[in-house]
Amino acid sequence: MSRPYRFALIGCGFFAQNHLQAWAEMSDVELVATCDINPDSAAAAAETFGGTPYTDAAELFANEELDFVDIATTPPTHRMMVELAAQHQVAAICQKPLAWDMNDAQAMVRAMADADLPFMVHENFRFQYPMRKVKEVLDSGVIGRPFFGRISFRTAHDVYSAQPWCMDAERMIIADVSVHQFDLTRFFLGEPDRLFTEAIRVNPQIKGEDVATIVLGLPGATCIVDTSYESSSDHSTYPQTFVTIEGTDGTVTLGPDYHLQVVSPAGVHEEQLVIPEHSWASEPWNCIQDSVVNVQHHWIHCLESGQTPETSGADTLRVLDLTLGAYQSLDTGEPYRVGSML
Amino acid sequence: MSRPYRFALIGCGFFAQNHLQAWAEMSDVELVATCDINPDSAAAAAETFGGTPYTDAAELFANEELDFVDIATTPPTHRMMVELAAQHQVAAICQKPLAWDMNDAQAMVRAMADADLPFMVHENFRFQYPMRKVKEVLDSGVIGRPFFGRISFRTAHDVYSAQPWCMDAERMIIADVSVHQFDLTRFFLGEPDRLFTEAIRVNPQIKGEDVATIVLGLPGATCIVDTSYESSSDHSTYPQTFVTIEGTDGTVTLGPDYHLQVVSPAGVHEEQLVIPEHSWASEPWNCIQDSVVNVQHHWIHCLESGQTPETSGADTLRVLDLTLGAYQSLDTGEPYRVGSML
Structure with missing residues (x-):
C-alpha cells in the first residue's frame, strides 16, 4: 500500500460521523468514496468529507482502487461487506459487534486470513484514553500481579430515546454494553476460563x-462485570x-469523571x-469520540508496520x-x- | 422470667469482653456466673463484672438458677452448651457461627424448640448502627424496589497476627467474613434462590x-458479596x-468511614x-462494639415481649x-x- 491510504467508508449513519471526523484529522489517509443504502447519507458524507458517494457496496468495490475499507454498517451486513473486501483484496476495519453469530464471525475471519489481509474490529473501549492509562499502570508492575477486577457500567441515562432498538431486543444490555467490558477484562487481566x-x-x-x-x-x-441501565447515582456519568x-x-x-487513583508501595x-480535545467532540461523548481517533491511529500503524491489530478479527472471536x-x-x-464455541 | 434477668456468660475470651462490657451497661440483667475452661479467665471476668466463676458448664447449669445463658465459646462446643441449656430449661443466645455443620446446627435448633425456649444467634453485622440506617432507608420505600446489591469487605489489614487460625484453615475468608455478608444480603434483599x-x-x-x-x-x-484480605486502599477501613x-x-x-448517601426522587x-459512643469502645472496633449492645438489647426485648429474635437459631440455619x-x-x-441442605 502507498500513502496516502485510499479508503472508503461504508455505512454513514450516526456513529460513522465520528469516524469521518477522526479520519479528517489524520494525514496519510484519503477518503475516496462513501457508501450508504440511504443516498442522502452517502451524499452528505461525501460532500462534507470528500469522495464519490455510492449506495451499492458491490459497485463501490468494483469501481474504486482501495487500500482499505471502514465498515460502519449494522451487524447483519458485516459479513457480506467483509467478504466483498476479501474478494477485492482490500484490508478492512469493521465496527463492533463483528457479528452476533459465531459462524458468521468465523467465516469473516477466515475470508480475510485466506486473502492475507489486515482485519481489525473497531472495539473502542480499550482504546479510550483512561483505559490506556489503567493499562499503563498494570504494565508498569507497581500494583504487582492483578488478582481481582471490577468493570462497572451503571447508569439511569435514557438510552431508549436514542436507541429504540434496545426496547425490543430479546438480548439487550449484555449484547450492548457488557461485550465491551468483556474486552476490557481481557485487556487488563487476560483470558477468562469460565x-x-x-x-x-x-x-x-x-x-x-x-x-x-x-x-x-x-x-x-476473578473479575466482576456489572452493567445496568436502571441505576440512579448522584450525577450522570x-x-x-x-x-x-x-x-x-x-x-x-x-x-467517576476520569479520576485515576493508584495505591502502591510508593504511596x-x-x-x-x-x-484529549477535538474540535468536533463534545461532552458527554468526548472520551468515546477521542477513542475513535485512537482506534484509527492504531489501524494505520498496523497497516504501516505489518503488526497484527490488538483487536483483530481473530482476537474478537473471543469477545x-x-x-x-x-x-x-x-x-x-x-x-x-x-472457548466452547471457538 | 422475672427482672433482673439472671444470666451466665460461658466463654470469657477475647470477644466476650465486649459482651461483658455491654451487659454491664444494661439494667434489667444480672451476671450471676461466668464460665471458662481457663480458670483465670472465668475468675477475672467474675472479679470485674460479678458472679461466681466456673470452669465446668455442667456444674454451672446444675448449681445456678438462670433465665438465660450467653454462649461465647468456640463453635465446636456450641452444640453441647445449647443442649445443656435446653436440658435445664434456660434460654440461650449463642455466638456465631452457630456451628460449621448443618447437622449440629439443626440439632441445636430442635433442642431449643422442643424445650420451647428463646434461642438467638449473636450475628452482629446486621445490628451495626450503619446497617440499621441502610435498612431504614430501604423500609422507607424512597429507593423503590431493590434490584441490585453489593456488599463488600476488602482490606489489607493483617488479620493473621490476631487470628493465627486463619492461616491454617482449609476454609477461610468465606467462613470468617462472607458469612456475615450473606446475612446482610438476606437482611436487605430477602432470601436468595441460588x-x-x-x-x-x-x-x-x-x-x-x-x-x-x-x-x-x-x-x-442480584447481589454481589465480595470479600478480600489482600486489597490495598488509600486508607485502612x-x-x-x-x-x-x-x-x-x-x-x-x-x-468508607460510615458515609451514607441516599439518591432518590427527593434528591x-x-x-x-x-x-454511638461507649466508654469501653475504641476505634477501629467501635462500630462492632456498639453492635454488641444492639444485639443484647434485641435479645432482652425478645425475652420481654415474646417476639422471635431476628437472628433466631432457625433463621441462622439459612446463613x-x-x-x-x-x-x-x-x-x-x-x-x-x-436451601438444598435445609
Missing part, C-alpha cells in the same frame, strides 16, 4: 435484560466505565485525567464467545466454559 | 481462600463493610453517620446453608441451589 451470569429485567416496558452481573474466573484472578483492578502490591481505580497517586457464553449461562443457569 | 462462587488464594503462606466473590440470585434481584443497594427509584450507599441526601453452599459451589464449579 463465567457465570445473573441478569434481570427491571424496566417492565422492554423485552430483554437491563441489569446484568457476570463473574469471570481467570487463572489466579454516562457513558463512563469504572474500573478497579487489585494486585498483590496495590490497586488501580478509574472512578497514593491521584490524577484527574484530561481527555463474541464470552458474550454468547454469557447468554448461554443465563439461559441454562450453569457456568459457561469459555 | 449462588455461584469464585475464590482464590493470593497469600501463598495460607491454606484457604483469601479472596472470594459470590454472586447471589434472588427473585428480581478495616473492619468496615461497604454496601450499595440500587432500587427502581434510587440508590443507597454506605461508603441526594448525604449523612456522616456517627457511631449456614448459604455458607456451606458457597463452598459447595467452589468445590464443584457449579451454582448452589439455596
Whole structure:
C-alpha cells in the first residue's frame, strides 16, 4: 500500500460521523468514496468529507482502487461487506459487534486470513484514553500481579430515546454494553476460563435484560462485570466505565469523571485525567469520540508496520464467545466454559 | 422470667469482653456466673463484672438458677452448651457461627424448640448502627424496589497476627467474613434462590481462600458479596463493610468511614453517620462494639415481649446453608441451589 491510504467508508449513519471526523484529522489517509443504502447519507458524507458517494457496496468495490475499507454498517451486513473486501483484496476495519453469530464471525475471519489481509474490529473501549492509562499502570508492575477486577457500567441515562432498538431486543444490555467490558477484562487481566451470569429485567416496558452481573474466573484472578441501565447515582456519568483492578502490591481505580487513583508501595497517586480535545467532540461523548481517533491511529500503524491489530478479527472471536457464553449461562443457569464455541 | 434477668456468660475470651462490657451497661440483667475452661479467665471476668466463676458448664447449669445463658465459646462446643441449656430449661443466645455443620446446627435448633425456649444467634453485622440506617432507608420505600446489591469487605489489614487460625484453615475468608455478608444480603434483599462462587488464594503462606466473590440470585434481584484480605486502599477501613443497594427509584450507599448517601426522587441526601459512643469502645472496633449492645438489647426485648429474635437459631440455619453452599459451589464449579441442605 502507498500513502496516502485510499479508503472508503461504508455505512454513514450516526456513529460513522465520528469516524469521518477522526479520519479528517489524520494525514496519510484519503477518503475516496462513501457508501450508504440511504443516498442522502452517502451524499452528505461525501460532500462534507470528500469522495464519490455510492449506495451499492458491490459497485463501490468494483469501481474504486482501495487500500482499505471502514465498515460502519449494522451487524447483519458485516459479513457480506467483509467478504466483498476479501474478494477485492482490500484490508478492512469493521465496527463492533463483528457479528452476533459465531459462524458468521468465523467465516469473516477466515475470508480475510485466506486473502492475507489486515482485519481489525473497531472495539473502542480499550482504546479510550483512561483505559490506556489503567493499562499503563498494570504494565508498569507497581500494583504487582492483578488478582481481582471490577468493570462497572451503571447508569439511569435514557438510552431508549436514542436507541429504540434496545426496547425490543430479546438480548439487550449484555449484547450492548457488557461485550465491551468483556474486552476490557481481557485487556487488563487476560483470558477468562469460565463465567457465570445473573441478569434481570427491571424496566417492565422492554423485552430483554437491563441489569446484568457476570463473574469471570481467570487463572489466579476473578473479575466482576456489572452493567445496568436502571441505576440512579448522584450525577450522570454516562457513558463512563469504572474500573478497579487489585494486585498483590496495590490497586488501580478509574472512578467517576476520569479520576485515576493508584495505591502502591510508593504511596497514593491521584490524577484527574484530561481527555484529549477535538474540535468536533463534545461532552458527554468526548472520551468515546477521542477513542475513535485512537482506534484509527492504531489501524494505520498496523497497516504501516505489518503488526497484527490488538483487536483483530481473530482476537474478537473471543469477545463474541464470552458474550454468547454469557447468554448461554443465563439461559441454562450453569457456568459457561469459555472457548466452547471457538 | 422475672427482672433482673439472671444470666451466665460461658466463654470469657477475647470477644466476650465486649459482651461483658455491654451487659454491664444494661439494667434489667444480672451476671450471676461466668464460665471458662481457663480458670483465670472465668475468675477475672467474675472479679470485674460479678458472679461466681466456673470452669465446668455442667456444674454451672446444675448449681445456678438462670433465665438465660450467653454462649461465647468456640463453635465446636456450641452444640453441647445449647443442649445443656435446653436440658435445664434456660434460654440461650449463642455466638456465631452457630456451628460449621448443618447437622449440629439443626440439632441445636430442635433442642431449643422442643424445650420451647428463646434461642438467638449473636450475628452482629446486621445490628451495626450503619446497617440499621441502610435498612431504614430501604423500609422507607424512597429507593423503590431493590434490584441490585453489593456488599463488600476488602482490606489489607493483617488479620493473621490476631487470628493465627486463619492461616491454617482449609476454609477461610468465606467462613470468617462472607458469612456475615450473606446475612446482610438476606437482611436487605430477602432470601436468595441460588449462588455461584469464585475464590482464590493470593497469600501463598495460607491454606484457604483469601479472596472470594459470590454472586447471589434472588427473585428480581442480584447481589454481589465480595470479600478480600489482600486489597490495598488509600486508607485502612478495616473492619468496615461497604454496601450499595440500587432500587427502581434510587440508590443507597454506605461508603468508607460510615458515609451514607441516599439518591432518590427527593434528591441526594448525604449523612456522616456517627457511631454511638461507649466508654469501653475504641476505634477501629467501635462500630462492632456498639453492635454488641444492639444485639443484647434485641435479645432482652425478645425475652420481654415474646417476639422471635431476628437472628433466631432457625433463621441462622439459612446463613449456614448459604455458607456451606458457597463452598459447595467452589468445590464443584457449579451454582448452589439455596436451601438444598435445609
